[in-house]
Amino acid sequence: MGIRVAVAGASGYAGGELLRLIGGHPEFDLVAATAHSQAGLPVAAVHPQLVGLDLVLGRTDPAVLADADLVFLALPHGESAALAATLPDGVRVVDLGADHRLTDAAAWGRYYGGDHAGAWTYGLPELPGQRAMIAGATRVAATGCYAVATTLALAPLIAAGAAEPDDVVVVAASGTSGAGRSAKPHLLGSEVMGDLSPYKVGAHQHVPEIKQATGATGLSFTPVLAPMPRGILATVTALPVDGVPADPRSVLTDAYADAPFVHVLPEGAWPHTAATLGSNSCHLQATVDVDSGRLIVVSAIDNLGKGAAGQAVQCANLMLGLPETTGLSGYGVAP
Numbered sequence: 001m002g003i004r005v006a007v008a009g010a011s012g013y014a015g016g017e018l019l020r021l022i023g024g025h026p027e028f029d030l031v032a033a034t035a036h037s038q039a040g041l042p043v044a045a046v047h048p049q050l051v052g053l054d055l056v057l058g059r060t061d062p063a064v065l066a067d068a069d070l071v072f073l074a075l076p077h078g079e080s081a082a083l084a085a086t087l088p089d090g091v092r093v094v095d096l097g098a099d100h101r102l103t104d105a106a107a108w109g110r111y112y113g114g115d116h117a118g119a120w121t122y123g124l125p126e127l128p129g130q131r132a133m134i135a136g137a138t139r140v141a142a143t144g145c146y147a148v149a150t151t152l153a154l155a156p157l158i159a160a161g162a163a164e165p166d167d168v169v170v171v172a173a174s175g176t177s178g179a180g181r182s183a184k185p186h187l188l189g190s191e192v193m194g195d196l197s198p199y200k201v202g203a204h205q206h207v208p209e210i211k212q213a214t215g216a217t218g219l220s221f222t223p224v225l226a227p228m229p230r231g232i233l234a235t236v237t238a239l240p241v242d243g244v245p246a247d248p249r250s251v252l253t254d255a256y257a258d259a260p261f262v263h264v265l266p267e268g269a270w271p272h273t274a275a276t277l278g279s280n281s282c283h284l285q286a287t288v289d290v291d292s293g294r295l296i297v298v299s300a301i302d303n304l305g306k307g308a309a310g311q312a313v314q315c316a317n318l319m320l321g322l323p324e325t326t327g328l329s330g331y332g333v334a335p
């Protein structure tokens with residue numbers, strides 16, 4: 001018997017990707033997968049890509065989950081905190097939702113509303129010192145999808161004193177699975193195909209999370225919905241400190257020398273989403289804008305991989321004393 005893991009919210013997009021990764025993980029045994037409106041259905045009826053996984057979705061009930069060694073929560077914002085509070089201390093928990101990411105209660109109230117449940121250990125192993133923090137934690141709040149792509153691009157530049165923290169501009173495009181699987185008119189094929197549309201302009205909930213994770217003090221973030229199922233491409237620009245650009249690419253290369261899933265691409269090669277699909281990788285490239293002198297970093301991830309389920313498994317591996325790469329691939333699926 002391996003390590004007993006359970007997934008709450010298994011009928012959703014992030015939950016489905018978790019089930020796929022757990023199925024290929026050499027140390028994990030899936031003991032429960034739960035849902036809400038779709039409880040009672042076989043997993044393969046909800047996720048046809050998982051045919052052969054003979055399990056019925058249970059109800060999201062603490063009694064079903066408490067028997068696991070580790071529980072992944074892939075629930076809508078606001079649902080994780082109440083459930084997690086009912087799980088025994090001995091059960092490790094990785095929450096893919098936002099409930100426990102922010103340390104600042106005022107920022108939580110401004111962007112999410114309702115009671116602030118308090119912060120857990122932040123689940124981005126590539127931040128300095130964070131790998132050890134995650135390894136010692138029993139509760140981890142995995143990073144938001146846009147926050148993964150942006151933070152991996154920006155945090156080393158601010159930490160190295162290469163980028164001014166007070167004037168950061170990010171424009172990031174996401175595939176539609178980033179919005180979850182529940183039916184919404186603006187996500188219909190007829191609405192999305194052939195279109196690029198900005199949304200939550202000037203008021204996206206990942207702004208306080210990115211500022212917390214990177215040390216940025218002034219951040220303009222514009223998300224764009226893109227006509228593809230998966231992937232995030234974030235373009236991050238910042239002013240160089242004292243107006244003198246350091247080589248941003250070498251700052252990133254040094255920062256991620258020991259990070260198995262972050263790849264600074266060869267000079268001249270630029271990240272694109274298709275190359276990261278199905279992987280737990282983040283692809284980065286950086287340069288200095290010849291006109292404005294701003295530092296530019298482009299970052300690509302699979303929002304359901306490094307942006308959600310892959311990153312959650314990476315954190316779970318660390319919490320359980322396994323190599324962080326166990327059961328995860330840095331290679332994408334193409335074409």
Ligand SMILES: NC(=O)C1=CN([C@@H]2O[C@H](COP(=O)(O)OP(=O)(O)OC[C@H]3O[C@@H](n4cnc5c(N)ncnc54)[C@H](OP(=O)(O)O)[C@@H]3O)[C@@H](O)[C@H]2O)C=CC1
Binds near residue numbers: 013015096178179307
């Ligand atoms: N999609 C993404 O790219 C990313 C998502 N995340 C986070 O992961 C979490 C899940 O996201 P995602 O998979 O996209 O969402 P989905 O909408 O695709 O799935 C939501 C899941 O939660 C269940 N659910 C819905 N309402 C309730 C409720 N009231 N109580 C308990 N369970 C409920 C659904 O069950 P049922 O279908 O049976 O109703 C389903 O299993 C969110 O917190 C999201 O922010 C994080 C990073 C990236």
Ligand SMILES: CC(=O)N[C@@H](CCC(=O)OP(=O)(O)O)C(=O)O
Binds near residue numbers: 098144176177179180
């Ligand atoms: C395309 C789209 O709508 N994306 C969602 C991403 C949010 C998400 O998935 O939540 P976390 O990453 O915070 O968990 C949005 O912009 O709100």
